[in-house]
Amino acid sequence: MSDKKLIPISLATLEPSDALAWDLYLLPRDSNQYILYRASNYPITSSDLEKLVASGITRLYISREQRASYQQYLRDNADAWLNNSAVPLPERMETLNQVVTGSLSESFRKKEAVERVVGQSSTFGRQTAAFFAAEPILFEDLVRVLQHDYTTFAHSANVCFYSVLLAKHLGFSGDDLAQIATGALLHDLGKLEIDPRLLVKDNRLTEAETREMQKHPTLGFRRLCRQDDLTAAQLLMVYQHHERLDGGGYPVGLTNDEIHPWAKLCSVVDVFDALTSDRPYRTAIADDIALGIMHRDANTAFDSEMLTCWTRLISTSDAN
Amino acid sequence: MLDTIDLDQRRQLIERIPCRVRVPDDWQRSLEAEGCAASQANEFRAGMRYRVVRRAVVQLYGSLPAFPRPEGYTGAIVQDFSRHGMGVLYHEQLFPEERLRVLLPSISVEATVIRCRRVAQSCYQLGLVLDRDYRLRELLA
Numbered sequence: 313m314s315d316k317k318l319i320p321i322s323l324a325t326l327e328p329s330d331a332l333a334w335d336l337y338l339l340p341r342d343s344n345q346y347i348l349y350r351a352s353n354y355p356i357t358s359s360d361l362e363k364l365v366a367s368g369i370t371r372l373y374i375s376r377e378q379r380a381s382y383q384q385y386l387r388d389n390a391d392a393w394l395n396n397s398a399v400p401l402p403e404r405m406e407t408l409n410q411v412v413t414g415s416l417s418e419s420f421r422k423k424e425a426v427e428r429v430v431g432q433s434s435t436f437g438r439q440t441a442a443f444f445a446a447e448p449i450l451f452e453d454l455v456r457v458l459q460h461d462y463t464t465f466a467h468s469a470n471v472c473f474y475s476v477l478l479a480k481h482l483g484f485s486g487d488d489l490a491q492i493a494t495g496a497l498l499h500d501l502g503k504l505e506i507d508p509r510l511l512v513k514d515n516r517l518t519e520a521e522t523r524e525m526q527k528h529p530t531l532g533f534r535r536l537c538r539q540d541d542l543t544a545a546q547l548l549m550v551y552q553h554h555e556r557l558d559g560g561g562y563p564v565g566l567t568n569d570e571i572h573p574w575a576k577l578c579s580v581v582d583v584f585d586a587l588t589s590d591r592p593y594r595t596a597i598a599d600d601i602a603l604g605i606m607h608r609d610a611n612t613a614f615d616s617e618m619l620t621c622w623t624r625l626i627s628t629s630d631a632n
Numbered sequence: 633m634l635d636t637i638d639l640d641q642r643r644q645l646i647e648r649i650p651c652r653v654r655v656p657d658d659w660q661r662s663l664e665a666e667g668c669a670a671s672q673a674n675e676f677r678a679g680m681r682y683r684v685v686r687r688a689v690v691q692l693y694g695s696l697p698a699f700p701r702p703e704g705y706t707g708a709i710v711q712d713f714s715r716h717g718m719g720v721l722y723h724e725q726l727f728p729e730e731r732l733r734v735l736l737p738s739i740s741v742e743a744t745v746i747r748c749r750r751v752a753q754s755c756y757q758l759g760l761v762l763d764r765d766y767r768l769r770e771l772l773a
Binding site for chain 2: 492530533534537538539540542543544546547551563564565566567570
């Protein structure tokens with residue numbers, strides 16, 4: 313099998329099973345030839361998995377065409393591999409990121425019904441929050457596994473992870489973390505209704521295009537506001553994440569206390585991810601420069617306590 | 633409910649219900665002008681707006697699951713009309729998709745919030761889309 317047709321999967325994500333839906337390949341040490349390890353519909357036992365681990369194998373390979381099926385498998389078994397402490401933390405985080413980003417990408421591209429997107433986001437929000445609450449996650453570990461090419465779904469996943477990390481350090485409760493994660497995953501949903509050419513435009517937007525782009529918080533809110541499984545705070549993350557403390561934001565132009573704290577939190581990490589990711593019109597900015605830019609807007613755009621906490625989180629990781 | 637209120641009762645209600653909108657000083661003047669409103673180049677409006685200031689009463693009746701509203705009437709200031717829309721000053725923020733009834737001396741209209749912009753504390757400018765097209769003279773009578 314050609315290596316171009318295969319993609320690696322983490323051994324840690326596999327559960328003993330009577331049958332998996334895909335052929336599993338192995339790349340033996342000191343070899344560049346993939347060999348068939350286990351054909352699909354053939355059982356894989358815990359003893360098989362233990363032997364692979366004992367021989368130092370951490371990855372198997374599946375056909376690229378079976379990626380969607382593997383993604384579904386990951387989603388169905390997320391609680392198992394996320395809580396498997398035998399697997400190194402960064403590896404579990406990386407898999408979580410792949411699952412969330414892959415699923416959002418699929419939902420957003422297919423323009424799935426809003427109920428399904430919300431349901432899926434709630435599941436990921438709960439899993440992300442539980443994972444982050446249980447593990448001492450460092451920013452540097454997290455940032456290493458995130459995708460930093462700009463797409464709405466990769467950005468939404470990043471904002472979700474960053475939001476939970478910041479909320480945890482600000483002292484929010486476990487229930488709040490799950491809700492914040494879900495709200496963050498949905499915060500840019502309105503961009504699905506924006507002309508895709510604007511989202512990837514590689515030079516400055518015109519005034520009219522900027523106004524069009526600025527509709528996305530309202531569009532997202534309108535799409536989600538009749539969902540009775542979303543709270544007011546989650547909806548306000550969608551609607552208010554571009555508001556500024558000085559009233560210069562959009563869509564309403566609210567000031568300081570009128571902006572929900574979760575929206576303020578979302579605003580900090582949203583801008584941080586936007587600055588530190590590759591965008592169609594510029595390359596990523598280094599963390600410290602991004603923070604320098606954001607600190608110029610402390611108390612005018614951003615809540616200074618939240619920005620300080622975020623800065624401390626990043627600086628601590630950098631120092632480590 | 634409100635549709636059954638006759639003209640006199642509607643006028644009494646508008647006089648009786650206090651209006652909590654605090655219009656900032658620099659806006660007072662713009663409320664004095666009446667007539668056709670010039671559109672800004674960036675507004676892309678479908679129809680002409682007619683600027684006319686009227687006291688009104690608002691009843692919210694289609695609140696969103698996450699943002700329940702108390703029942704009752706509150707005072708508001710209608711700022712302008714078009715055949716399909718209405719600009720209203722209100723004392724608090726309303727959200728897109730919230731449904732309301734605007735009671736004017738001449739008529740009661742049902743509408744949906746499509747935008748809300750903060751003007752000042754206790755003064756929010758609502759953009760409403762009306763449930764059906766109206767002739768201006770119906771609204772202005």
